[in-house]
Amino acid sequence: MIPELGHLALILAWLLAAAQAGFAFAGAARNDGILMATGVSAARGQFVFCGIAFVSLGYAFYANDFSVLYVASHSNSTLPLYYRLAAIWGGHEGSMLLWTTTLALWTVAVTLFSQHLPEVFRARLLGTMGLISLGFLTFILFASNPFQRMIPAVLQGRDLNPLLQDPGMVLHPPVLYMGYVGFSVVFGFAIAALLGGELNPQWARWTRPWTTAAWVFLTAGITFGSQWAYYELGWGGWWFWDAVENASFMPWLVGTALIHALAVTEKRDAFKLWTVLLAILTFSLALLGTFLVRSGVLTSVHAFATDPQRGLFILVLLGGVVGGALTLFALRAPQMGLGGRFGMVSRESMLLAGNVVLLAATGTVMLGTLYPLFLEALELGKISVGPPYFDTVFVPVMLPAMLLMGLAIFAPWKHAVLTVLLGRLKWVMGVSVAMALLLPLMLGKWTPLIALGLLMALWIAASAFVSVYERLKKREGGIIKTVVGLPRAYQGMIVAHLGVAVFIMGVTLVKGYEVEQDMRMSPGDTAQVDGYGFRFDGIREAFGPNYMAIIGHFTVTWNGRPVTILAPEKRHYLASDTPMTEAAISSGFFRDLYIALGEPMDGQAWSVRLYVKPFVQWIWAGCLMMAAGGVLALLDPRYRRRNSAAMEGTA
Amino acid sequence: MKARHKRLAFIAVGLIALGVATALVLDAFRSNLVFFYTPTQVANGEAPQGGRFRIGGLVEPGSLKRAANSLEVRFVVTDTAKRVEVVYSGVLPDLFKEGGGTVVQGRLAADGSFHADQVLAKHDENYMPPEAAEALKQARRVQTTVEVE
Amino acid sequence: MKPVLKYLLPLAIFLVLVGFFAASLKHDPREVPSPLIDKPAPAFRLPVLNAPDKTFAPEDMRGRVWLLNVWASWCGACRDEHPVLMEMARSGIVMVGLDYKDDEAQASAFLSRSGNPYTIVVVDADGRVGMDYGVYGVPETYVIDRAGIIRYKQIGPITQKALREKILPLLQRL
Numbered sequence: 001m002i003p004e005l006g007h008l009a010l011i012l013a014w015l016l017a018a019a020q021a022g023f024a025f026a027g028a029a030r031n032d033g034i035l036m037a038t039g040v041s042a043a044r045g046q047f048v049f050c051g052i053a054f055v056s057l058g059y060a061f062y063a064n065d066f067s068v069l070y071v072a073s074h075s076n077s078t079l080p081l082y083y084r085l086a087a088i089w090g091g092h093e094g095s096m097l098l099w100t101t102t103l104a105l106w107t108v109a110v111t112l113f114s115q116h117l118p119e120v121f122r123a124r125l126l127g128t129m130g131l132i133s134l135g136f137l138t139f140i141l142f143a144s145n146p147f148q149r150m151i152p153a154v155l156q157g158r159d160l161n162p163l164l165q166d167p168g169m170v171l172h173p174p175v176l177y178m179g180y181v182g183f184s185v186v187f188g189f190a191i192a193a194l195l196g197g198e199l200n201p202q203w204a205r206w207t208r209p210w211t212t213a214a215w216v217f218l219t220a221g222i223t224f225g226s227q228w229a230y231y232e233l234g235w236g237g238w239w240f241w242d243a244v245e246n247a248s249f250m251p252w253l254v255g256t257a258l259i260h261a262l263a264v265t266e267k268r269d270a271f272k273l274w275t276v277l278l279a280i281l282t283f284s285l286a287l288l289g290t291f292l293v294r295s296g297v298l299t300s301v302h303a304f305a306t307d308p309q310r311g312l313f314i315l316v317l318l319g320g321v322v323g324g325a326l327t328l329f330a331l332r333a334p335q336m337g338l339g340g341r342f343g344m345v346s347r348e349s350m351l352l353a354g355n356v357v358l359l360a361a362t363g364t365v366m367l368g369t370l371y372p373l374f375l376e377a378l379e380l381g382k383i384s385v386g387p388p389y390f391d392t393v394f395v396p397v398m399l400p401a402m403l404l405m406g407l408a409i410f411a412p413w414k415h416a417v418l419t420v421l422l423g424r425l426k427w428v429m430g431v432s433v434a435m436a437l438l439l440p441l442m443l444g445k446w447t448p449l450i451a452l453g454l455l456m457a458l459w460i461a462a463s464a465f466v467s468v469y470e471r472l473k474k475r476e477g478g479i480i481k482t483v484v485g486l487p488r489a490y491q492g493m494i495v496a497h498l499g500v501a502v503f504i505m506g507v508t509l510v511k512g513y514e515v516e517q518d519m520r521m522s523p524g525d526t527a528q529v530d531g532y533g534f535r536f537d538g539i540r541e542a543f544g545p546n547y548m549a550i551i552g553h554f555t556v557t558w559n560g561r562p563v564t565i566l567a568p569e570k571r572h573y574l575a576s577d578t579p580m581t582e583a584a585i586s587s588g589f590f591r592d593l594y595i596a597l598g599e600p601m602d603g604q605a606w607s608v609r610l611y612v613k614p615f616v617q618w619i620w621a622g623c624l625m626m627a628a629g630g631v632l633a634l635l636d637p638r639y640r641r642r643n644s645a646a647m648e649g650t651a
Numbered sequence: 652m653k654a655r656h657k658r659l660a661f662i663a664v665g666l667i668a669l670g671v672a673t674a675l676v677l678d679a680f681r682s683n684l685v686f687f688y689t690p691t692q693v694a695n696g697e698a699p700q701g702g703r704f705r706i707g708g709l710v711e712p713g714s715l716k717r718a719a720n721s722l723e724v725r726f727v728v729t730d731t732a733k734r735v736e737v738v739y740s741g742v743l744p745d746l747f748k749e750g751g752g753t754v755v756q757g758r759l760a761a762d763g764s765f766h767a768d769q770v771l772a773k774h775d776e777n778y779m780p781p782e783a784a785e786a787l788k789q790a791r792r793v794q795t796t797v798e799v800e
Numbered sequence: 801m802k803p804v805l806k807y808l809l810p811l812a813i814f815l816v817l818v819g820f821f822a823a824s825l826k827h828d829p830r831e832v833p834s835p836l837i838d839k840p841a842p843a844f845r846l847p848v849l850n851a852p853d854k855t856f857a858p859e860d861m862r863g864r865v866w867l868l869n870v871w872a873s874w875c876g877a878c879r880d881e882h883p884v885l886m887e888m889a890r891s892g893i894v895m896v897g898l899d900y901k902d903d904e905a906q907a908s909a910f911l912s913r914s915g916n917p918y919t920i921v922v923v924d925a926d927g928r929v930g931m932d933y934g935v936y937g938v939p940e941t942y943v944i945d946r947a948g949i950i951r952y953k954q955i956g957p958i959t960q961k962a963l964r965e966k967i968l969p970l971l972q973r974l
Contacts, residue, residue: 277810318821323815323818334807367680368680385683389679389684578745607742712931
């Protein structure tokens with residue numbers, strides 16, 4: 001019964017999405033307050049029914065209802081409850097349901113926090129989101145219904161892919177989707193502004209918190225995904241330039257550019273068209289990500305819906321949404337006006353240059369991701385573009401952006417004098433260059449790349465600190481008090497930039513100093529890796545809830561003193577008959593020790609991977625700092641204060 | 652006039668930087684393309700001698716041999732028509748097994764064997780993408796296929 | 801560039817991209833040329849499901865047009881394909897099922913529950929025969945002619961479309 005209830009709820013949600021779009025746009029066209037209010041109610045109702053559908057699917061997983069095809073394909077009664085619930089988004093149909101439910105959630109958030117927006121603008125925004133929702137609900141109902149029954153039912157499900165049975169997988173997809181889908185709100189703001197002509201600093205102020213919120217989720221989602229890969233894939237990598245990872249990274253890059261462009265549009269009324277184009281582009285890339293993953297056009301590690309039919313549907317959806325938006329842009333852009341002017345050297349020009357660099361970086365990622373696809377479409381052969389391409393290209397392309405990060409926070413709006421700017425920053429430059437040259441020597445290995453990476457990290461961090469110091473000098477009171485008293489948006493920017501510095505530091509030191517060794521070890525053997533002694537004590541067998549495991553026992557020593565004991569596992573998941581490597585990791589502030597069991601060799605020997613990864617945790621710490629910076633910026637009372645001022649203005 | 656010259660200089664510098672960057676990107680791109688060959692193509696001598704490329708196919712049952720004292724393994728990759736002997740030193744991925752699909756990346760040695768520096772395995776009990784064809788298609792990661800988002 | 805054209809540029813780039821995606825969608829990522837097409841079907845002799853004393857070999861079918869369908873009870877896509885197979889069986893198409901790497905009890909249970917479209921089912925417990933046929937995954941189907949030559953290979957489930965447009969016309973000709 002419950003699955004049918006879920007299916008019915010989906011149909012009702014579909015009708016309400018249609019009503020939301022229809023009433024909102026009709027109301028906006030006639031300036032009819034009642035119609036527009038009906039659109040708002042429909043949006044809220046749609047959320048309720050999407051929620052019911054989602055909970056129904058969750059219940060089917062909870063109750064092990066294997067008469068539902070999707071449940072039977074992705075769950076198993078021996079699976080622990082939290083993984084059964086995470087299995088809701090373990091496959092294509094459920095992921096799509098999560099996508100739509102997330103969209104409905106964002107829509108409701110818009111209805112709740114948009115009282116300050118002009119009624120017609122808000123109606124167009126909700127109408128746009130309703131159309132997107134309608135598209136996705138149509139897709140779910142006609143091409144990927146998660147509630148489809150399977151008669152006769154099976155007694156046992158096929159189990160969730162063991163790689164997904166990891167705490168990281170419980171969190172990663174919903175957070176990532178919150179990010180992806182959150183940009184639909186930004187997209188709605190862009191469309192509403194193009195329709196109504198409200199492309200001005202006030203529009204940018206309305207849009208900024210939503211952009212930042214979506215960006216925070218996307219940042220966190222990508223971070224969780226990267227950590228999951230590190231823990232679960234068993235060979236210590238944290239980023240693979242895999243097509244699906246790139247699909248989430250491209251909207252992140254453009255979204256980052258958008259955040260900075262919006263700042264300029266709000267403060268200076270400049271490059272508005274660029275900003276609105278970025279808003280469209282960010283959501284388009286989020287949709288493209290969905291398209292690439294869901295259609296199986298790029299069959300990567302992640303793609304699980306290899307179904308051209310579905311691909312065609314998503315392509316039509318993508319073409320409609322993005323093509324429509326870009327057509328609207330081409331029609332309306334010439335009437336929008338150019339906005340505030342600025343000097344060749346100014347904060348505006350630096351932010352613009354940073355934007356261009358971020359887009360260029362997006363372009364290089366896109367080239368590597370889509371080129372193999374194009375080549376195949378033209379029947380010119382099958383190729384792959386390896387991670388070395390991204391590694392060699394991405395860093396040099398991003399260099400100017402990193403340099404600008406230090407400069408731009410000191411540059412005044414409108415017009416800056418380069419010599420004055422460099423004069424203020426000479427100490428920052430001197431100290432970071434000197435430390436970048438010396439630090440690698442102290443760490444025992446000097447290469448140009450390590451020095452360069454450290455230089456960038458130190459440069460960004462030092463300039464952020466100097467900026468804070470200069471601001472504090474102008475204020476009175478104790479350090480803590482004044483730091484807390486700085487504007488939240490400024491604090492957020494500083495924390496996020498420091499996060500970038502920490503991230504670069506982590507990447508540089510891991511790439512420069514990690515030691516990876518694949519070894520053959522018998523019980524009693526000791527291997528020396530980067531000063532650590534790894535002693536293989538032997539293996540034992542154990543049972544998990546739905547798997548059997550062989551657990552290795554390793555004692556790690558430093559100068560003869562024990563550091564830690566690590567127990568990497570080789571699991572065999574019973575329902576799906578799949579082997580899985582579960583690495584054992586001892587994480588620390590300065591280094592991670594990483595052991596993964598390979599396979600049994602002759603006798604009692606095993607092949608093992610022994611890695612020492614210095615500062616690897618800094619990578620994710622840096623990413624989380626960026627997200628935290630976004631949260632701080634969201635807390636800025638400015639948005640609320642101006643919002644209420646705007647309300648008084650309209651009243 | 653002065654401001655205009657400055658502007659032109661900026662634009663010129665920008666264009667040159669863009670040109671150099673594009674050239675570098677495309678060069679790196681070209682040198683990192685890895686082409687794909689089937690064992691039949693390799694047997695026909697279509698694969699580049701000395702260059703890096705990938706081979707996809709099935710691991711022939713019974714062909715896996717391990718060295719006694721190192722991590723070196725040898726196995727045969729076949730597309731059921733032709734066979735290529737592969738030498739690899741390292742830990743094989745979880746889902747690597749005889750009779751299963753695999754993709755190996757590396758170079759041809761003088762003796763006709765293929766020295767792999769990467770082995771990818773993929774396993775599919777269900778008819779999602781076919782192992783080898785899928786592998787031909789993708790082979791982006793040194794691990795297994797995951798049903799993940 | 802005319803100022804208005806400038807604003808059309810993003811749309812133009814996007815349309816080119818969509819064109820490429822549409823083109824690549826037409827390529828079924830599952831399509832992989834089989835080296836066995838127009839070659840004799842590899843020989844084997846395998847025990848019959850639920851009758852281990854009996855065996856079957858492709859020679860037994862000499863002079864008849866038949867289909868070899870590779871399936872397994874653990875395979876979800878085979879379940880999707882099953883109604884199509886039943887329909888084909890009803891229209892008199894001769895099908896041999898190759899039960900690939902399966903548990904015999906579960907295979908029989910599946911057939912007695914959902915219906916048996918096969919003229920005969922053989923058991924390839926260790927997947928050796930599947931290897932000879934270059935089976936990449938399950939299900940796969942081979943069309944074999946009177947002379948024992950493989951004429952067509954369907955990778956993945958037989959869809960209504962594949963049945964209508966490829967398999968039925970081919971069977972008419974043979």
